[in-house]
Amino acid sequence: MTLQIKPSGGALGAEIIGADLTQPLDEATFAQIRDAFYKHEVVFFRGRELSDEDHIRFSARFGELRKLKIGNPLHDHHPEIFVVSNIKKEGKHIGSYDAGVFWHTDGAYLARPHAVSALRALQVPVVDGRVLGDTQFASSTAAYDALSPSMKKRIDGLQAVHSILRRLDKTQQSGIKKDYSSAVKSDPEATHPLVRTHPVTGRKCLYVTEGYTARILGLPEDESSDLIAELTQHCIKPEFIYRHHWQQYDLVMWDDCSTTHKATFDYPETTPRLMHRTTVVS
Ligand SMILES: O=C(O)CCC(=O)C(=O)O
Ligand SMILES: [Fe+2]
Secondary structure, three states, X not given: OOOEXXXXXXXXXXXXXXXXXXXXXXXXXXXXXXXXXXXXXEEEXXXXXXXXXXXHHHHHHHOOEOOOOOOOOEOOOOOOXXXXXXXXXXXXXXXXXXXXXXXXXXXOOOOOOEEEEEEEEEEOOEEOOEEOOXXXXXXXXXXXXXXXXXXXXXXXXXXXXXXXXXXXXXHXXXXXXXXXXXXXXXXXXXXXXXXXXXXXXOOEEEOOOOOOEEEEOOOOHHHHHHHHHHHHHHHOOHHHEEEEOOOOOOEEEXXXXXXXXXXXOOOOOXXXXXXXXXXXXX
């Protein structure tokens, strides 16, 4: 099956047309998807309803799926599925309702962060006939490439600490109450190079985010926070961004080494949004 790849025209993002993800894919078809994914960093499939089983089978072609256990709600039957939703049942959220408040990359506070995430829209929030709740993605390879030679030299070899506590602080400052106590106990933080070399493409990725990066090792505190602020602002310049306007049934996959992302909370809390996500461990 020959697929059509339709790039967004920006630094990242492409639609893949013609793949039937309700069926197991042959090697040649999967190879086209894999190549497009690593080239475009964010890819999406649309127009076809998938089951959780289809979602899991397809994303598992990229590697081992993480069975999430950090206290966020899990799917009833599939530990591979992380539920992102504002919906409440019997007064309790059925999923993570604050995922993506800040620019971040999934699982950065883990020693083995997520490599690939795949988010599927089961229910999109429609207000006055328009779908809201876009997700923005920024290319960390394009951001790295655009740094000045002196900045590249300055950050070469530096290591940064990514912490769930940073997210907790920021989340609470934004007025959202959330209990991260089990994650804080099990996986509070991890150290990664500030510039990661992508394990598949070999490209350099600027691995720093507003949501998780707490400090840069070996620098005085104020220099560390100034540098984090400068780099995180740089990473989200408009020219590095692809903004995904969701349609129901979309499956959007992103590369967690070479991109960062942020959700948009522009719809009322009472307008339901329901997404299922799988993640491949690195
Ligand atoms: O809900 C969104 O738009 C993105 C949420 C997010 O950050 C994630 O699922 O990893
Ligand atoms: Fe995320």
